[in-house]
Amino acid sequence: MNKKKIAVWLTIAVLILGFIFKNNLIRGYVSLCHSNLESYAVQMLEEDVRTYGKYGMWKTSAYPEYGMVEFATGGFGLAPSSTYNGFYYSADNSHKVFSVANPDAATLEIDGDNATWTDGTDNHGSSVRITDNWFWYKASF
Numbered sequence: 259m260n261k262k263k264i265a266v267w268l269t270i271a272v273l274i275l276g277f278i279f280k281n282n283l284i285r286g287y288v289s290l291c292h293s294n295l296e297s298y299a300v301q302m303l304e305e306d307v308r309t310y311g312k313y314g315m316w317k318t319s320a321y322p323e324y325g326m327v328e329f330a331t332g333g334f335g336l337a338p339s340s341t342y343n344g345f346y347y348s349a350d351n352s353h354k355v356f357s358v359a360n361p362d363a364a365t366l367e368i369d370g371d372n373a374t375w376t377d378g379t380d381n382h383g384s385s386v387r388i389t390d391n392w393f394w395y396k397a398s399f
Contacts, residue, residue, distance in 0.1 A: 284331055288345050288388050296391065299327035299347035316344065325349035328395075339380075341398045351391045355383075 353373035371387035383397035
């Protein structure tokens with residue numbers, strides 16, 4: 259094999275592995291850099307109104323009424339069936355239910371560092387603790 263073919267195959271392999279392990283890489287980043295992320299999240303929550311922004315390449319949404327800042331890292335699907343994932347900061351260090359069609363009907367089941375929620379429709383999600391105050395989420399609508 260010549261060097262060009264090897265370079266092309268290595269590039270393809272890196273892209274595939276990056277896609278497969280993207281979520282783990284992001285979780286590792288949150289574990290290592292949570293203090294910088296927390297400064298950003300706390301500043302967003304000080305606004306007392308729902309705000310939107312951007313942190314690096316991630317869209318952010320602050321929900322001061324719930325003490326939470328969401329960092330959206332990706333998603334797929336077409337309406338009405340889409341799945342989103344990312345991580346969020348929880349000011350009170352607890353799992354959160356968010357982005358559901360009917361939050362009053364939502365149920366949250368917590369099992370240690372893992373939680374699942376549903377609002378009784380096809381809206382559901384899960385979260386896993388990354389570190390104190392930080393959770394990875396997956397939400398489907």
